[in-house]
Amino acid sequence: xxxxxxxxxxxxxxxxxxxxxxxxxxxxxxxxxxxxxxxxxxxxxxxxxxxxxxxxxxxxxxxxxxxxxxxxxxxxxxxxxxxxxxxxxxxxxxxxxxxxxxxxxxxxxxxxxxxxxxxxxxxxxxxxxxxxxxxxxxxxxxxxxxxxxxxxxxxxxxxxxxxxxxxxxxxxxxxxxxxxxxxxxxxxxxxxxxxxxxxxxxxxxxxxxxxxxxxxxxxxxxxxxxxxxxxxxxxxxxxxxxxxxxxxxxxxxxxxxxxxxxxxxxxxxxxxxxxxxxxxxxx
Amino acid sequence: xxxxxxxxxxxxxxxxxxxxxxxxxxxxxxxxxxxxxxxxxxxxxxxxxxxxxxxxxxxxxxxxxxxxxxxxxxxxxxxxxxxxxxxxxxxxxxxxxxxxxxxxxxxxxxxxxxxxxxxxxxxxxxxxxxxxxxxxxxxxxxxxxxxxxxxxxxxxxxxxxxxxxxxxxxxxxxxxxxxxxxxxxxxxxxxxxxxxxxxxxxxxxxxxxxxxxxxxxxxxxxxxxxxxxxx
Numbered sequence: 001x002x003x004x005x006x007x008x009x010x011x012x013x014x015x016x017x018x019x020x021x022x023x024x025x026x027x028x029x030x031x032x033x034x035x036x037x038x039x040x041x042x043x044x045x046x047x048x049x050x051x052x053x054x055x056x057x058x059x060x061x062x063x064x065x066x067x068x069x070x071x072x073x074x075x076x077x078x079x080x081x082x083x084x085x086x087x088x089x090x091x092x093x094x095x096x097x098x099x100x101x102x103x104x105x106x107x108x109x110x111x112x113x114x115x116x117x118x119x120x121x122x123x124x125x126x127x128x129x130x131x132x133x134x135x136x137x138x139x140x141x142x143x144x145x146x147x148x149x150x151x152x153x154x155x156x157x158x159x160x161x162x163x164x165x166x167x168x169x170x171x172x173x174x175x176x177x178x179x180x181x182x183x184x185x186x187x188x189x190x191x192x193x194x195x196x197x198x199x200x201x202x203x204x205x206x207x208x209x210x211x212x213x214x215x216x217x218x219x220x221x222x223x224x225x226x227x228x229x230x231x232x233x234x235x236x237x238x239x240x241x242x243x244x245x246x247x248x249x250x251x252x253x254x255x256x257x258x259x260x261x262x263x264x265x266x267x268x269x270x271x272x273x274x275x276x277x278x279x280x281x282x283x
Numbered sequence: 284x285x286x287x288x289x290x291x292x293x294x295x296x297x298x299x300x301x302x303x304x305x306x307x308x309x310x311x312x313x314x315x316x317x318x319x320x321x322x323x324x325x326x327x328x329x330x331x332x333x334x335x336x337x338x339x340x341x342x343x344x345x346x347x348x349x350x351x352x353x354x355x356x357x358x359x360x361x362x363x364x365x366x367x368x369x370x371x372x373x374x375x376x377x378x379x380x381x382x383x384x385x386x387x388x389x390x391x392x393x394x395x396x397x398x399x400x401x402x403x404x405x406x407x408x409x410x411x412x413x414x415x416x417x418x419x420x421x422x423x424x425x426x427x428x429x430x431x432x433x434x435x436x437x438x439x440x441x442x443x444x445x446x447x448x449x450x451x452x453x454x455x456x457x458x459x460x461x462x463x464x465x466x467x468x469x470x471x472x473x474x475x476x477x478x479x480x481x482x483x484x485x486x487x488x489x490x491x492x493x494x495x496x497x498x499x500x501x502x503x504x505x506x507x508x509x510x511x512x513x514x
Binding site for chain 1: 412414415417507508509
């Protein structure tokens with residue numbers, strides 16, 4: 001039996017687009033994630049990181065290859081792998097407390113107990129006073145904290161986060177990083193965290209899976225060997241960020257070339273202008 | 284052309300207000316109003332049930348969407364009143380034909396609005412609920428249906444207006460009692476004051492139910508959901 005909480009083996013995923021060749025979202029991805037690990041999937045758009053997360057979540061099915069959770073294949077979405085999305089997805093017709101209780105009531109937890117546990121988690125994310133507020137009364141950061149409480153209150157083994165802080169401002173994000181790290185250390189959950197933000201990945205993760213694009217897949221895996229709690233000014237982290245950035249730039253160059261043609265070169269950071277004003281697109 | 288509203292043309296003559304008040308006091312207008320409202324209510328309730336069930340089926344099963352859905356939108360294009368001759372042939376000149384076209388008009392409308400509502404639930408909410416372990420009827424009951432409530436209310440409001448028109452049209456043509464028949468009576472005895480009195484009642488009821496019931500419900504829901512933050 002292989003040791004690992006989540007094991008992906010030769011996972012391949014393609015999407016069929018009309019008339020074109022199929023887009024390969026994930027090309028031969030193999031990854032073993034240990035219990036209690038905090039893994040980031042980092043990469044530019046199109047690298048398949050969200051697709052990979054969706055496959056682990058059960059929202060999408062791999063085209064070929066295998067995915068094992070606790071050494072068993074999954075049967076679609078389930079409450080052992082709860083997802084926190086970029087938009088909190090709070091149910092607008094329910095109060096904050098009812099939103100957090102949703103998963104518990106679904107598991108047939110008695111209402112009184114569910115209420116206590118939900119309030120407990122709202123306190124943990126510092127939103128105890130907002131239990132009776134409606135979602136539209138909260139800021140983006142607050143909504144995400146409720147989403148995190150809603151996910152963790154049912155005690156899933158695995159927490160999947162799809163760019164959960166991407167829509168938030170820098171300050172809120174810094175606060176939420178600290179909160180998330182604290183919650184993770186207290187609960188010991190396995191977390192898969194999708195982001196395009198290098199700093200965020202470096203500050204939060206045990207390992208960073210750098211993804212590549214066109215075709216999507218894994219480019220490199222970086223273990224983060226820095227003590228916790230992390231300080232983003234730590235020299236180990238800065239060094240790691242630079243290493244990752246160099247490799248990431250290669251991927252970004254690929255994306256830009258495909259989108260803008262040969263008009264833009266990342267390294268020289270400006271438009272190359274041909275003496276004949278031919279920018280390569282032959283206009 | 285116009286009947287005198289308050290002050291009669293000749294002393295002791297008719298005015299709209301006098302007819303209206305007399306009609307109310309004598310109970311004739313109240314009885315007719317009551318008849319119309321009961322038919323409207325019965326027809327509407329049945330239409331809501333049929334409409335929601337059909338709307339759900341169209342949303343859930345593509346086959347039904349392709350067949351029944353198309354059928355429903357085509358039938359909806361036929362004005363309610365056009366069904367009346369057929370309804371009379373089927374159900375006679377009584378209450379049956381009136382309730383039939385009320386149900387027909389309102390149910391078709393609710394089917395369309397509710398199926399569209401179910402189909403437009405934000406996929407994010409469905410994904411959130413399914414990763415938490417919800418599926419099947421639980422998912423429908425707790426997420427899909429609940430999230431369509433503002434649209435359903437708008438749909439019900441629309442269907443109510445159609446039903447109200449259907450009742451009056453049916454009574455007007457079918458002579459089965461109620462306000463519509465009384466209106467036709469006013470025409471046949473050339474009593475413009477009666478006609479105007481009835482039109483006033485119809486207008487008052489229609490706008491009362493719309494403004495005080497549906498609009499209030501809509502506002503409450505929209506405010507609770509945070510879509511509209513006034514009043």
